[in-house]
Amino acid sequence: MGITKTDLFTEEQNAIAQMAKVLGHPARVAILQYLVKSITCINGDLVQELGLAQATISQHLRELKEVGFIQGTIEGVSVCYCINPEKWAEFSQLFGEFFEHYFVAQKSNCC
Amino acid sequence: MGITKTDLFTEEQNAIAQMAKVLGHPARVAILQYLVKSITCINGDLVQELGLAQATISQHLRELKEVGFIQGTIEGVSVCYCINPEKWAEFSQLFGEFFEHYFVAQKSNCC
DNA sequence: TTTATTCATTGTAATATTGCAATGTAATAA
DNA sequence: TTATTACATTGCAATATTACAATGAATAAA
Numbered sequence: 001m002g003i004t005k006t007d008l009f010t011e012e013q014n015a016i017a018q019m020a021k022v023l024g025h026p027a028r029v030a031i032l033q034y035l036v037k038s039i040t041c042i043n044g045d046l047v048q049e050l051g052l053a054q055a056t057i058s059q060h061l062r063e064l065k066e067v068g069f070i071q072g073t074i075e076g077v078s079v080c081y082c083i084n085p086e087k088w089a090e091f092s093q094l095f096g097e098f099f100e101h102y103f104v105a106q107k108s109n110c111c
Numbered sequence: 112m113g114i115t116k117t118d119l120f121t122e123e124q125n126a127i128a129q130m131a132k133v134l135g136h137p138a139r140v141a142i143l144q145y146l147v148k149s150i151t152c153i154n155g156d157l158v159q160e161l162g163l164a165q166a167t168i169s170q171h172l173r174e175l176k177e178v179g180f181i182q183g184t185i186e187g188v189s190v191c192y193c194i195n196p197e198k199w200a201e202f203s204q205l206f207g208e209f210f211e212h213y214f215v216a217q218k219s220n221c222c
Numbered sequence: 223t224t225t226a227t228t229c230a231t232t233g234t235a236a237t238a239t240t241g242c243a244a245t246g247t248a249a250t251a252a
Numbered sequence: 253t254t255a256t257t258a259c260a261t262t263g264c265a266a267t268a269t270t271a272c273a274a275t276g277a278a279t280a281a282a
Contacts (some may be wrong), residue, residue: 025132026120029120076256113238115241173231187228188229203246
């Protein structure tokens with residue numbers, strides 16, 4: 001049906017999935033990597049950097065902002081974007097814990 | 112157009128996005144968490160556990176298998192699934208590096 | 223052989239995503 | 253005021269995803 005049955009899953013599972021979904025497009029990964037490097041940027045920088053249309057970049061920025069990865073503040077005519085440090089740390093931990101729950105020691109029990 | 116312009120991005124960006132995309136559905140997160148806990152499982156276990164139809168679970172398992180998160184071996188009538196330890200470690204590192212490239216020290220330069 | 227079990231595949235409907243042109247909005251410059 | 257700049261929003265077309273019923277394939281039990 002193209003719709004996810006979120007009510008079947010835990011809050012944590014939905015949170016991880018929501019985050020991952022946002023990271024699930026190379027343009028958004030590229031935007032975040034660019035921000036990590038440049039600290040701040042405006043929409044126009046990314047249009048130059050990525051080679052996608054302005055409207056498309058704007059849309060990706062909105063998705064990144066909606067889950068909290070980035071924040072944007074109006075600076076005169078342009079909007080200055082940067083990473084949200086608190087959310088970044090939160091997401092990093094959530095993913096870290098997800099991966100660390102599996103220990104390679106379990107390898108031997110594998111089918 | 113509903114199609115991602117992968118040629119605009121680096122291999123790393125596409126790799127991260129591809130992985131994240133697979134984690135971008137709570138059912139697949141739930142399957143992986145169940146496997147981490149139970150070490151192995153079969154399709155039927157997950158149908159019970161998650162409350163989705165057998166065909167739907169099967170589809171999610173295929174996606175997880177395609178990117179390498181899990182592996183499945185035929186055991187008589189059923190198929191035994193488990194986490195692929197090498198891939199798991201690889202993905203864990205890729206995400207870890209992605210997140211660690213940002214240092215909270217950069218916070219002060221934020222807009 | 224026939225039947226049951228287990229899972230994969232196929233087909234289909236509903237919905238979501240991606241990308242962009244066109245347009246709207248708000249601030250600054252001329 | 254009018255034009256320009258920088259983004260956001262809207263609307264659209266193409267494609268992808270989600271979920272499941274129906275069916276297929278392969279093994280084991282009766």
